[in-house]
Amino acid sequence: MSNTAQELKAEILRLTRDYSALVHRANRAGTENSVPFEPGKTTVPYAGRVFDQDEVEAAVGATLDFWLTLGPEGEAFERELAGFLGVKHSLLVNSGSSANLIAIAALTTHKLPANRRVQPGDEVITVAAGFPTTVAPILQVGAVPVFIDNDPATGNARVEQLEAAFSPGKTKAVMMAHALGNPFDLSSVLEFCRRHDLWLIEDNCDALGCTYSMPIARANALGIIENSPGIPANGTHVTRYTGTWGDISTQSFYPPHHLTMGEGGAVNLVSRPPLKTYAASFRDWGRDCWCASGKDDTCGKRFNWKLGELPRGYDHKYIYSHLGYNLKPLDPQAAIGRQQLKKLPAFIEARKRNWEVLREGLAEFADKFDFTLPTHATGWTPEGFTWDATGCRTECSWFGFMLRVKPGAGFTHTDLARHLESKKIGNRMFFGGNLLRQPVFVQLRKDRPSSFRVLGAMPGADEIMERALFLGTYPGLTTTMLEYELQVIRDFVRQA
Ligand SMILES: Cc1ncc(COP(=O)(O)O)c(C=O)c1O
Structure with a gap:
């Protein structure tokens, strides 16, 4: 680049930072130096983009470079994300849904041994309540999702149903999400997968930065020996980020998630290098070539x-070795993601802090609400959680604060959701609730009844659908916003 071009670029980027500092103040992390908050007038979002001048400068810089397609920024972000998690590779894609599609598609490759390959009609165990595109890709590759129930207390799978869902010769994989930043019972799921030689795909879209710990002897028996990078050894437990325990995991970088690149996501290849080539092939038109x-x-x-x-x-x-797709994001998106990754540790801490503020602030309503518990926790006090006897622990990088309205509360979750909405407080139900009750699955049951299998009634998924909602924990929430939110809920509950 000539001197003049370099100088012009530097000047544009300097002005970009000034511009962003001026107009994007509302998108700073939850400090009170943003635009003034007016209770009842300013929306308290359940989630959103949190960024500063760094991301805007990165986006403009990459746009000026005009590589456009996934290139140097993408390669760097893939390396940095894999490095953060401690996995072999991360592949950037254009959404979390695409990441899930590629993760399962990679396991359909003819390059895998026949007994490990997911073929049409093979079964993949998943969970009834959650986000639809954790499940849709299973059907999209011609496999059969087998639904087990959710434990309403955690939002995650009832792992005691795994064995009953297993079908010898047919079951090839388990694919499920860590619900709203609450790791599922990895110890039980991994033991099940090892016992039957199954793949594990962790949908980590809502859980970047969560950790799961298990006693060293247990981890070693499952073939897991190392902590994730940056997590100090403690002599008793192996502690790793979620998304690094199974074979493949996925991220979403859509704005409500732990970091954002606008639209975007990633497929993490945890341990087996050839999986990267298969996943890249499905991402990149199905080609056999793996050139960047x-x-x-x-x-x-x-x-x-x-x-x-x-x-x-x-x-x-x-x-072309596969029937592939083209699901790549753009290089300027990756440039934004790289800046967000630097802020991730602070984002994670803010999510944990905000969850605690809400938990403590609503503790007096234990007669009205059932509060979500981290997997393996048995109870909550302001001093911390109590834990079950497994020795396993979870540390949640919460996507949201989920509660269930008790049946005798005097109001329903929809009443509460409506009231919060009227007070401009963002809230969400647990995505699609019991997915089997969604029009798409009701229709599928009529059109292609053998396209999925359900392990009996799903009372846990129904309970979540009928009683749960979640509030935001994202780093853009300020203390004032959280206090307002708590006050609105207190007033509502006391009047009910
Ligand atoms: C658990 C889970 N998986 C997958 C996705 C899909 O991600 P995206 O919106 O980036 O396609 C989401 C979206 O929020 C999600 O919550």
Whole structure:
């Protein structure tokens, strides 16, 4: 770049920072130096983008560079995200839903041994209540989701149902989400997967930065020996981030999530290197070649392959091993993600803090609400959680603060949701609730009854659908907003 170009770019970026400092004040982390908060007038979002000049400068800088397609920023972000988590590779994609699609598609490759490959009609165990695109990709690759119930206390799978859901020769994988930043019982799920030689896909879209710990002997028996990077050894437990225990995991970087790049997501390949090549192939048109964007001949034999029925030497760039997609994000998005990743540790702490503020602030209403418990916790006090006897522990990087309205409360979760909405307080139900009650599954039951299997009644998923809602915990919430939110809920409950 010429001196003049460099100077111009520096000037544009300086002005960009000034501009962002002026107009994006409302998007700073939960400090009170943002725009004035007017109770009842200013919306308290349940989630949103939290950024400063760094992200805006990065986006403008990458746009000026005009690489556009996934390139140098993308490669750097993939390396940095994999490094943060302590996984072999991360592949950027254009959404969490795409990440889930690629994760399961990667397991359909003919390059896997037949007994491990997910083939049409094979079964994948999942959970009834949650986000639809944790489940839809299972059907989209021709596999059969087998639904087990949720434990309403945690939002996660009732792992005691796993064995009953298993079908010898048919079950190939477990694919489920860590609900709202609450890790599922990884110890039990992994033991089940090891026992039956199954893949585990962790949908970590709502749980970046959560950790799960298990006693060292237990972890070693499951073949897990190392802590995640940056987590000090404590001599008794192995502690890793969620998304690093199974074979593949996924992230969403849509704005409500723990970090954002606008639209975006990632597929994390935890341990087995060939999975990266399969996942990349499905992301990148189904091609056999694994060159990064703008690169040629990474394999060193671009014109020497003999694959399919193509003539020897056919250009590897145009050899297709899979029925693939193109699900890549843009380089400026990755540039934003890289800046967000630097802020992630502070974001995680803020989410934990905000959850505690809400939990403590609503503790007096234990007769009206059932509060979500982290997996393995048995109770909450202001001093901390009490834990079950497994020795396993969870530390939640909360996506939201979920509660269930008790049946005799005098109001329903919909009443509360409506009231909060009228007071401009953002809230959400637990995504699709019991997905099996959604129009899409009701129709599927009629059109293709054998396309999914359900393990009996789903009372836990129904309870979540009928009684739960969640409030935000995102780092953009200020103390004033949280206090207002608590006051509104207190007034509502006392009047009910
Ligand atoms: C658990 C879970 N999985 C997947 C997704 C899909 O992510 P995206 O919106 O980026 O497609 C979401 C979305 O919030 C989610 O909550």
